[in-house]
Structures are given as structure tokens and as C-alpha cells.
Amino acid sequence: MKRIIARLGALLSAALLLVGALPPAARADTPMMTPDSLTILFTHDTHDHFLPSPAEGGGEYGGYTRLATLLKQERAAAAADTAYGANGRAVVTLDGGDFSMGSLFQTVYATEAPELRALGAMGYDVTTLGNHEFDYRASGLADMLNAAAASGEVLPALVQANYQPPQTDQRSWDAWENYGVTDYVVLERPGFRGKEQDVLRVAVFGVLGVDADECAPMSGMEFTPIAEAARRVVAEIQEQAAADYIICLSHSGTTDGKGEDHELAKAVDGIDVIVSGHTHSTTEEPIRVNDTLIVSCGEYTQNLGVLTIGRSGSDGAVTCEEYRLVPVDETVPDDPEMAAMAARFKKEVDTSYLAGYGLSFDQVLAQSPFDFTPIGQFAQTQEEDPLGSLIADSYIYAVQQAEGEDYVPVDFAVVASGVIRASFAKGDISTSDAFNVSSLGSGGDGTPGYPLVSVWLTGRELKDAFEVDASVTPLMPAAQLYPAGMTWSYNPNRMIFNKVTSCAQVLPDGSVLPLEDDRLYRVVTGLYSGQMLGAVNAKSFGILSITPKDAQGLEIDDYEAHIIHNANGSEVKEWYALASYLQSMGTVDSRYAASEGRKVSAPSWNPVELLKHPNWITLLVLLVALAVIVLVVFLAYRIATRGRRTRYCGKRRGSGYRPYRG
Missing domain, CATH: 3.90.780.10 (5'-Nucleotidase, C-terminal domain)
Known part of the structure; x- marks a missing residue:
């Protein structure tokens, strides 16, 4: 019995040592390796940049041919990261609009839909419409959507909730329905731990802002304010979709941490992440507005945005576990499949467009x-x-x-x-x-x-x-x-x-x-x-x-x-x-x-240079300024003279003066 007790004691001591060697469990609000972590790979304002461009100060940047390589690398790294579960980290790939109009590839936009086909080939799950998707007007967009659908290739889902054709534009509605444009989509990813279900559900919807609408004067679309549309869609998602995350692809923009997407996050609860396009902004860190994270990675495929989010705290607020902007530069090799696709579209551009000008790509x-x-x-x-x-x-x-x-x-x-x-x-x-x-x-x-x-x-x-x-x-x-x-x-x-x-x-x-x-x-x-x-x-x-x-x-x-x-x-x-x-x-x-x-x-700042040849605006401002100065001087005078009268009256009273009461 003594030997058994001794052996049990040794085993207990070893177990305690082993437990002590293990890392402590992460607290619920610790932004790392949470059961519902999601990695978002994102771009926006790529503008048909199939091929690299010369960079400022030397080197090159961008190009779908290199972006495709980085996307594959990031997905492979997420799949291998078994700290998040047997299937690795869940990943979605999203684009914030303006995927067209910026290179010769756009010349076959309406007939070949190279942009959506390229996004599909690179594994994008969802994109939205920017103002430049309407550069060829509603009819050009309709032709492009039909061409993409007719290709039979894998294509990204297309979401747009507040910028849609009028009911009288049947041609556009037919094309939107043919492609499958919807207000939002729900993506499912395996490997979700911590709940009974074995999938992570991610709802993604799209909106387009006021300035973007003004930049598309010939779109022919009907505009609904983004906050109004977002509230409607978020409420529908919360009621019907059982989504674990809600992501907005907003072609509205942020500038210096402000702008339409900043106001959207303030006005609408329930959005976890806004991928903010249109203003070609780059956020070095996510912008948090209330419980929403806003991110941008720059234009022309300069960077691939990588955001990993999770939940923490008793309220389950979204947290940023990791955020990176991965440069798409000359150090990244071309993806052979995407390079071949670009070459095919180049030939089509030469034949169908440039030949008419006697030029080649x-x-x-x-x-x-x-x-x-x-x-x-x-x-x-x-x-x-x-x-x-x-x-x-x-x-x-x-x-x-x-x-x-x-x-x-x-x-x-x-x-x-x-x-x-x-x-x-x-x-x-x-x-x-x-x-x-x-x-x-x-x-x-x-x-x-x-x-x-x-x-x-x-x-x-x-x-x-x-x-x-x-x-x-x-x-x-x-x-x-x-x-x-x-x-x-x-x-x-x-x-x-x-x-x-x-x-x-x-x-x-x-x-x-x-x-x-x-x-x-x-x-x-x-x-x-x-x-x-x-x-x-x-x-x-x-x-x-x-x-x-x-x-x-x-x-x-x-x-x-x-x-x-x-x-x-x-x-x-x-x-x-x-x-x-x-x-x-x-x-x-x-x-x-x-x-x-x-x-x-x-x-x-010479006064003569500032004031010579004034127009009515300058004259009005000068008159207002003069009136303010006169008012200030008048008030100062009144206060000063009132003080002198008070002192005078006090001295008279103190010397025995009595006012006449007749």
C-alpha cells in the first residue's frame, strides 16, 4: 500500500508539473486564436490592373498576375494554421468595387467581362459595384454581366443594396438577375469551433455612396441613402441569416479617418467590418467606430489587405487579431495561370479594339x-x-x-x-x-x-x-x-x-x-x-x-x-x-x-496683395469684419464709461451729496 501511495504521489507531481508547463488559457477578451476567428483578404479600386506598373522611385507594383500568387500564399498559410482548428483559419476574399476602368483590358469590358472572370479565377468570394462599373452606362454594365455569366467560369458573387436600376429598365434587371446580383450573400466556412454548428456564417452586403453616385452621372441608377439601405439589410440578415459576422463592401470612402463610411459606421449598428473603397485610401491600422472596423488597402492592387477578426468580452464585440498590408511588388512572382489569362485578353484587345487605331498593346x-x-x-x-x-x-x-x-x-x-x-x-x-x-x-x-x-x-x-x-x-x-x-x-x-x-x-x-x-x-x-x-x-x-x-x-x-x-x-x-x-x-x-x-x-501676406481687386465676397467679409470691430469698440467704450460713471456717483454720495427730490 505504501508503494502504491508513493507511485500515485509521483504521478500527481508529474501531472502538476506538466500542467504548469502548458500555456495559460486565453481570456475571453484576448484577441488571439478565438474559436470564431475569420481572416478577410480584401482589395478595392483595382481598376483593371492585370499587369504590374512602374513604382515611384523604381521597382514595380500591383498586377493581378502577382496578386493571385499572394492570395494563394495567404490561403495556404491560413489552412495550415491549425491553432484555429483542424481546418485552419476560416478565410473569405472580398473586393470593394471599381474593379474595372484603368487599363486597356477595359476595352473588352462589355464583351468579355475580363474583370469579373479574373476575380473569379483568383478565388474572390464577393465583390460590389463601384461608380466606374457604370462608365459604359447601364447598358454596358448589363452587357458585361451577361458576358460574364455566359463564360461559364467561376465568378464572384455580386452584391448591391442601394444603387439599382429603375423598374422601367427591364434590360438591366434581366442582366442583374441573369448574373445573380443580390443585396447580400451568406458565405459558409468549415471548422467553426465553440458552438454546436460546424460552420462559420459570414454575411456580406454592398452599398455605394453619395460622392460615388455623383461620379457616375450617366449610370441611370436609382440611389437610396446608404445608411437607410444598410439598416434594412442588417436587420434582414440578423432576422433571417443567423450570421456570425456582417461585412459591408462600401464604395463610399474614408479620408483621414472621416468620410461617408465613418458616418455609416456611426449611423448603423450591427456591421462588424466595412471594406471601404472609392477614395483610394490606405488605412495603416483599422479605424474603429463604435463596434465597427473600417479598413482600406489602397488602389491599383498596390497592396493585399489581410484582416483577422474575432470576438471578445461579455458583449462579443469584434476584435482585430491581426492586420497587415502586404505589398504587391516585384518580389512577388507571377502566377502562371493568371499570366496566361492576361495574355489571352491582351490578344483580344489588340484584335477587337487597337487594330482600329493602327496600334498594338x-x-x-x-x-x-x-x-x-x-x-x-x-x-x-x-x-x-x-x-x-x-x-x-x-x-x-x-x-x-x-x-x-x-x-x-x-x-x-x-x-x-x-x-x-x-x-x-x-x-x-x-x-x-x-x-x-x-x-x-x-x-x-x-x-x-x-x-x-x-x-x-x-x-x-x-x-x-x-x-x-x-x-x-x-x-x-x-x-x-x-x-x-x-x-x-x-x-x-x-x-x-x-x-x-x-x-x-x-x-x-x-x-x-x-x-x-x-x-x-x-x-x-x-x-x-x-x-x-x-x-x-x-x-x-x-x-x-x-x-x-x-x-x-x-x-x-x-x-x-x-x-x-x-x-x-x-x-x-x-x-x-x-x-x-x-x-x-x-x-x-x-x-x-x-x-x-x-x-x-x-x-x-502683404495687405495690399491680399486686398487689391476685391470681388464682392472679399468686400462682404471686410464689411462684416469692420462691423464686428466697430461693435467690439462700442461695447468696450460702453463698459469703460459705465465704470467711470459708477466711480463718480460713489464719490458724490460719499461727500454728503443729496439728490433733489422735488
Whole structure:
């Protein structure tokens, strides 16, 4: 018996030592290896970036061909992570919209649906619609959805809850139903531990924001406020879907931690994660708003976002267990299958689109001895830029070529920063590179690429356009203008909408002429930018006034009637204007290596410089300021004199003075 007791004691001691060597159990609120952990692989605003692009400062970034490799690696790592269960971590792969419009691959958008087919091939579970999915209008989107469905390939689910066709648009509804577009979907993943069920249920829904709607003026869709739609969908999910997580793919955006998605998270309870697209933002850490995490990973497939979430605490609030932004760069090898898919679509682009222009995908148009401004810096500075100047000059060149002997001189060509989508690095510039710079939209002919339009503005309206550049750009960088044929100077320290201090017309020989307020000037820009000119009145609360007109001075209500065509009757596209101008030079002119003084920032705090040539806005502010100063002085005087009267009366009373009481 003594020996048995001794042996039992030894066994007990060994067991205690073994227990002591084990790690302590994780507390319920510890954000690691929770039973319901979920990894979300996400992107947004990929914009048809099938292939890598030159990176700022050297190297390369992006491309579906490399993104596909990273997705496979992340899924394999999650499956091997058995600390989360026998099946590893649960993984879903999501995209936040604007998967199209940004490269030559978009030219077969409506016929081949390369974007959705590529997302399907890379294993994406769900995506949503961004504003650029409507660049070819509702009919183009319908054709694309039908083409994707007809491919017979694996495709991602498509969710959209607040931006849908009107009931009268039967063609669109038929295409949406053919593809299977829904408000939300529920994904199931095996290996769920900790509850009776053996699956993790993840509900995913999609919305599109106010600004994105305004950026799709020809979509034809009906818009429901995102908070209203989100409340409805979240309530339905909570009532019917028994989801463990609710994720929103929102093409609305965040900027510096604020924005429409920030407001959505404040307004609607029950959303665990918002994948925030549209503003091309990058969140280095998730933004927590109440019980919602907001994440963004940047545009053009620069990064793959990786977010692992779980539950903790007595209320089961969502927690961030891991968050990474994985660079998609030259260190990542191409995925062979995705590279083969890209090659097939390149051939289709050559045959069906570029052959009509006598060009090919990789054809070298020109050689640049220098780097142009990287596109990432456009939103960071308010100044003239050589790339913008090159594009504006190309518009004039293209109109001259198209009109030939009938050419009517272009007084002002202009491109807005918001439509410039890429830049040029030192070295060869190909057809693909040129297209990427001006890749947006479609024309009245339904073919890819915004065309050039010709409108007329008075000299007074041109001055207001310059004021938009000077005053609105700090608030809305996409509104910055790059000119040809005009020059202006501005003082950024002056009153808003009164910052421009001088302007003039620049003639082809370099001489300058003052603008005449009532004279009509010919203006050439892209179709989208032309349409936005008319929006200046509302955006400036009527302070600025720009009304595009025809050559007779009559207001334009149909911009497509003013598209510029060449001798063959084809629309002159923005991208082809740039491509043909580059091709005409062979080697990019050295004058585009630096600014030329087309617009000049002249900051000054000199009172004379701040107040000379005031408009009614400055005068009104000065009058208000003067009134405030007069009021303050008056109040100060009253207080001071009241004090003196009180002291005087006190002295009189103290000396025996008695008031007369008659």
C-alpha cells in the first residue's frame, strides 16, 4: 500500500508539473486564436490592373498576375494554421468595387467581362459595384454581366443594396438577375469551433455612396441613402441569416479617418467590418467606430489587405487579431495561370479594339528622357504639372489633326487632375501606358474612352474656371486644372473665390492677351470634365458661374452633340489624343521636364496683395469684419464709461451729496 501511495504521489507531481508547463488559457477578451476567428483578404479600386506598373522611385507594383500568387500564399498559410482548428483559419476574399476602368483590358469590358472572370479565377468570394462599373452606362454594365455569366467560369458573387436600376429598365434587371446580383450573400466556412454548428456564417452586403453616385452621372441608377439601405439589410440578415459576422463592401470612402463610411459606421449598428473603397485610401491600422472596423488597402492592387477578426468580452464585440498590408511588388512572382489569362485578353484587345487605331498593346510610341510626376503626388500639391501640360497640349494637337483645313483655333484646352489615372516613367512609353493615363469612360458611340468635346465660354467664365482651380483644389484635389492656351497667377492666402490675381490668353507664338469678359473663347476638354463644368454653379453655391455654350452663345444641354470627330467620323478619344501626340514627337520634348509658368502660385501676406481687386465676397467679409470691430469698440467704450460713471456717483454720495427730490 505504501508503494502504491508513493507511485500515485509521483504521478500527481508529474501531472502538476506538466500542467504548469502548458500555456495559460486565453481570456475571453484576448484577441488571439478565438474559436470564431475569420481572416478577410480584401482589395478595392483595382481598376483593371492585370499587369504590374512602374513604382515611384523604381521597382514595380500591383498586377493581378502577382496578386493571385499572394492570395494563394495567404490561403495556404491560413489552412495550415491549425491553432484555429483542424481546418485552419476560416478565410473569405472580398473586393470593394471599381474593379474595372484603368487599363486597356477595359476595352473588352462589355464583351468579355475580363474583370469579373479574373476575380473569379483568383478565388474572390464577393465583390460590389463601384461608380466606374457604370462608365459604359447601364447598358454596358448589363452587357458585361451577361458576358460574364455566359463564360461559364467561376465568378464572384455580386452584391448591391442601394444603387439599382429603375423598374422601367427591364434590360438591366434581366442582366442583374441573369448574373445573380443580390443585396447580400451568406458565405459558409468549415471548422467553426465553440458552438454546436460546424460552420462559420459570414454575411456580406454592398452599398455605394453619395460622392460615388455623383461620379457616375450617366449610370441611370436609382440611389437610396446608404445608411437607410444598410439598416434594412442588417436587420434582414440578423432576422433571417443567423450570421456570425456582417461585412459591408462600401464604395463610399474614408479620408483621414472621416468620410461617408465613418458616418455609416456611426449611423448603423450591427456591421462588424466595412471594406471601404472609392477614395483610394490606405488605412495603416483599422479605424474603429463604435463596434465597427473600417479598413482600406489602397488602389491599383498596390497592396493585399489581410484582416483577422474575432470576438471578445461579455458583449462579443469584434476584435482585430491581426492586420497587415502586404505589398504587391516585384518580389512577388507571377502566377502562371493568371499570366496566361492576361495574355489571352491582351490578344483580344489588340484584335477587337487597337487594330482600329493602327496600334498594338505593347507598341512603343515614344521615349521619355525623364520621369514625370508620379500619380501619387498629384493630390498632394497644388501647382502646374508637366504631365498635365502634356495632356492639355495633346488635346490641341488632336483637334488640329482631326479638323485639318477646317480647324477653328482652340483658345483653352484643359484637363482635370481627377481624370489623370497614371503617369510616365523614364524610358519607353507604350500604347498601354498612354491609355492608362486617360483610361476612363466611353463616348456617344459606346466605345471605350471619353472623347474630346468643344464648348465656348466667356472671358468672365474662364476667370471663374481659374478661380475653381485656385480655391476649390485645396478642398477637392480632383478639381485641379492643367491648362494650355491660358495662364493665371493666384495668391493662396487671399479670400476663397478671390484668389486669382492675374490671367491672360497665351497665343501660339507665346505672346499674351488680356481676357475680354464678354468674348466667347473655344474650350476643349474631355466629355466628363465638360459635363462637370456645368456643376460649378451648384458646387460654389452660385458664387461662380460657368455655363458652357455653343459657338453662337446658346447654352448646351447635350454635350454629346459637341463631341469632336475626325475626318472619318470617329470620335477623338482623350487617350488617343495623348498617344498620337507622343507618337508625333518620338522623343518627349524637353520642355515637359519642368513647369513653364502656365499657372503660378504667388503666396503673400502683404495687405495690399491680399486686398487689391476685391470681388464682392472679399468686400462682404471686410464689411462684416469692420462691423464686428466697430461693435467690439462700442461695447468696450460702453463698459469703460459705465465704470467711470459708477466711480463718480460713489464719490458724490460719499461727500454728503443729496439728490433733489422735488
